[in-house]
Amino acid sequence: MTISIWRYSHFILAISSSLFILLASITGIILAFEPISNKLEPYAVHKAETLSLAKTIQVLQSEYSEIINIDIDKNDFVSASVITKEGNNETFYINPFTGKKIGELIEKAPIFKFATNLHRSLFLKSTGRAIIGIVSFLLLLMAITGVILIGKRQGGLSKFFSKVVKEEFDQYYHIIIGRYTLIPIVIVTITGVYLSLEKFSLLPSDKISHQFLDESFTETSKINVADFQLFKNTPLEDVEHLEFPFSDDIEDYFTLKLKDEEILINQFSGVAISTQQKPLVTQASNLSFVLHTGQGSIIWSLVLLFTSAAILFFIYSGFAMSIRRTKKSTVPKNKHKKDQSEFIILVGSETGNTFALSNAFYNALLAAGKTVFITELNKYTTYKKAKQLIIFTSTYGEGEAPTNSKNFEKLISNTQQKNSLQYSVVGFGSMAYPDYCKYAVVVDATLQFHKNFIPNTALHKINNQSFSDFSLWAKKWSEHNGLTLNLEAPKNRINTKNQKTFQLVNRTNLNQDQTFLLHLKPSKKVTFQSGDLLSVHPENDPVERLYSIAKLDNNILLSIKKHEFGLCSNYFNHLNINDMTTATIKTNTDFHFPKKAKEVVMIANGTGIAPFLGMINDTTKQAKKYLFWGGRSKESLRMYSDLIDRAFYSKSLSGFFVSFSREESQKKYVQNLIMEKTEIITRVLKSGGVIMICGSVAMQNGVLTTLNDITSAELNLPLSAFQDNNQIKTDCY
Numbered sequence: 001m002t003i004s005i006w007r008y009s010h011f012i013l014a015i016s017s018s019l020f021i022l023l024a025s026i027t028g029i030i031l032a033f034e035p036i037s038n039k040l041e042p043y044a045v046h047k048a049e050t051l052s053l054a055k056t057i058q059v060l061q062s063e064y065s066e067i068i069n070i071d072i073d074k075n076d077f078v079s080a081s082v083i084t085k086e087g088n089n090e091t092f093y094i095n096p097f098t099g100k101k102i103g104e105l106i107e108k109a110p111i112f113k114f115a116t117n118l119h120r121s122l123f124l125k126s127t128g129r130a131i132i133g134i135v136s137f138l139l140l141l142m143a144i145t146g147v148i149l150i151g152k153r154q155g156g157l158s159k160f161f162s163k164v165v166k167e168e169f170d171q172y173y174h175i176i177i178g179r180y181t182l183i184p185i186v187i188v189t190i191t192g193v194y195l196s197l198e199k200f201s202l203l204p205s206d207k208i209s210h211q212f213l214d215e216s217f218t219e220t221s222k223i224n225v226a227d228f229q230l231f232k233n234t235p236l237e238d239v240e241h242l243e244f245p246f247s248d249d250i251e252d253y254f255t256l257k258l259k260d261e262e263i264l265i266n267q268f269s270g271v272a273i274s275t276q277q278k279p280l281v282t283q284a285s286n287l288s289f290v291l292h293t294g295q296g297s298i299i300w301s302l303v304l305l306f307t308s309a310a311i312l313f314f315i316y317s318g319f320a321m322s323i324r325r326t327k328k329s330t331v332p333k334n335k336h337k338k339d340q341s342e343f344i345i346l347v348g349s350e351t352g353n354t355f356a357l358s359n360a361f362y363n364a365l366l367a368a369g370k371t372v373f374i375t376e377l378n379k380y381t382t383y384k385k386a387k388q389l390i391i392f393t394s395t396y397g398e399g400e401a402p403t404n405s406k407n408f409e410k411l412i413s414n415t416q417q418k419n420s421l422q423y424s425v426v427g428f429g430s431m432a433y434p435d436y437c438k439y440a441v442v443v444d445a446t447l448q449f450h451k452n453f454i455p456n457t458a459l460h461k462i463n464n465q466s467f468s469d470f471s472l473w474a475k476k477w478s479e480h481n482g483l484t485l486n487l488e489a490p491k492n493r494i495n496t497k498n499q500k501t502f503q504l505v506n507r508t509n510l511n512q513d514q515t516f517l518l519h520l521k522p523s524k525k526v527t528f529q530s531g532d533l534l535s536v537h538p539e540n541d542p543v544e545r546l547y548s549i550a551k552l553d554n555n556i557l558l559s560i561k562k563h564e565f566g567l568c569s570n571y572f573n574h575l576n577i578n579d580m581t582t583a584t585i586k587t588n589t590d591f592h593f594p595k596k597a598k599e600v601v602m603i604a605n606g607t608g609i610a611p612f613l614g615m616i617n618d619t620t621k622q623a624k625k626y627l628f629w630g631g632r633s634k635e636s637l638r639m640y641s642d643l644i645d646r647a648f649y650s651k652s653l654s655g656f657f658v659s660f661s662r663e664e665s666q667k668k669y670v671q672n673l674i675m676e677k678t679e680i681i682t683r684v685l686k687s688g689g690v691i692m693i694c695g696s697v698a699m700q701n702g703v704l705t706t707l708n709d710i711t712s713a714e715l716n717l718p719l720s721a722f723q724d725n726n727q728i729k730t731d732c733y
């Protein structure tokens, strides 16, 4: 079954019930405060639960002229309905040790009455109750389809709790909070359905029918109630309700309701005349009520409160994701028919991002006067005049095909093209996943094995929808095919909402590697940490550039390499002291300095050192820190030496290891350096420490391979064991 069926079901369920779920969760939040405020009232008497029922009856007898009944509620508050010595009928909370009144019964506050009615029946009586029951059931189905979707996303249910790669805020927290609240949601929905069924008498009867013999009422001498053995043996914690006989007639009896049984008691002898277990239905009703309302437990009420708030968040984030996906997931209206086009573009996309670059390529081909047709991979068919097939596809799950491409392999083998086609495959993926662009690899291999397809350009992989990478590929492709393409960057709207202004307070000149440091001072107070990202749109270019930042003396420190045609690096390079610039700080929790680790190894090459310059100079972080850095030459290091020295002087850095790739005398890469310090790596990983890597993707790959060699040889474990344990953090580009 494809993921889209589950996503579609999840979405339809949400659409059909969201308004009611919205009401139910808002009122749920309000109602969660009722048991909390009740529980905080001072009517629960310390150690009363072990006191015997007989003792309480005895003190009540001496305080009042008659007892009508005694109740103990879910908060363990004991109340009694009595005739006072003045002859008044009163009900109030009592101290079960003294029988004295300790407070008036709590009246349900009007806000809780209102919220309860709205929550239970939307003020629509039975119709409302039925709707709420059904909505509860739909929410349960949503939880189930949600679990399946997370399973598909993570590459299997066994990976349900494994690390989620953070792509977008609402998508990430929809999953993270969804995992935490799954069990409470299942409980709340099942109990909600149960309570609704109960109200519609759709459950088996829960009436207790007592049977007793007439002989049970043979008159004997009257024992004082407080001396009944049964009451002496019953602690208050087991009691829910005791009803005294209506009259002195022997046929009238005590009715004692305990947690799990109901007993009728002869009022003369104190002997049980009938004992019946409470039916399972009643016990389930009680449990459902307690679990659904949180009565009697502050902790569970807080869980329900959090769950209701989480459901509100799911409504928001779910719709935000769907709207975004629908907006992105479109191919342009084709100008040419499929059978008239020379170029066929096939797009595979799960979350819609790949369409933007595919469409840009389509437009560029059109503008170059070519006949081109664009569609999704699952719509692959015959093309009469086609010469070239260009496939852009992302990868989803664990190296799997996106939903709109699942049938492609079958279609390829079942569709007979009249002509041979040249093909090029571009994979869109993320290096954060182990199976980087795997589906594109599969598609490329499938076409290679098919005699009707001839490779045009080699498979190309694009990380994180990088436009610059894509333009490079497009340039190569067009040169190879004798075309001149003018590729326009997709017009992402720049989100200016969180933009802040910064003043350049210090900078270095370009060094021989064309690298420089910038110190930016925020004009207003902003909270950020080393490892967060600075998002910049130079000259309002729609394509965002991200820089990993260091926090140093409350300023932002950036290490930037100037590229000849780099819009952003050139923009920054032209900034002078006191110039202002705007940018957005993006929290990057995945690359924050670990809070709990005792030892942390930081590995970087080139400008990847930036976040670590902040971390090694943060003296509030107590962990032992080791920095490994790979640069070109000794001259490359000079720019950073002051900050490294400063970290050593403040004893915030325990080791610094450096390698140079272009120094004749000591040519080596950072991976070689790590190999020389195996003992630090193994000790840190063994003791639960963390390794952080920042810099180029090529360096990251080399370092990960070396680390894997070390862990396999020294610790008998693959590196993935430590990756799964969140001991390896990467931020590479």
Ligand SMILES: Cc1cc2nc3c(=O)[nH]c(=O)nc-3n(C[C@H](O)[C@H](O)[C@H](O)COP(=O)(O)O)c2cc1C
Pocket: 153, 154, 167, 348, 349, 350, 351, 352, 353, 354, 355, 394, 395, 396, 397, 398, 399, 400, 402, 428, 429, 430, 431, 433, 434, 435, 436, 437, 438, 464, 465
């Ligand atoms: C749940 C999930 C699983 C992913 N799995 C992979 C993967 O195995 N390999 C990979 O290279 N990228 C993976 N990605 C990254 C996407 O392929 C990447 O973000 C791509 O740009 C998404 O394009 P799309 O929106 O067109 O589907 C995954 C993304 C998500 C959300």
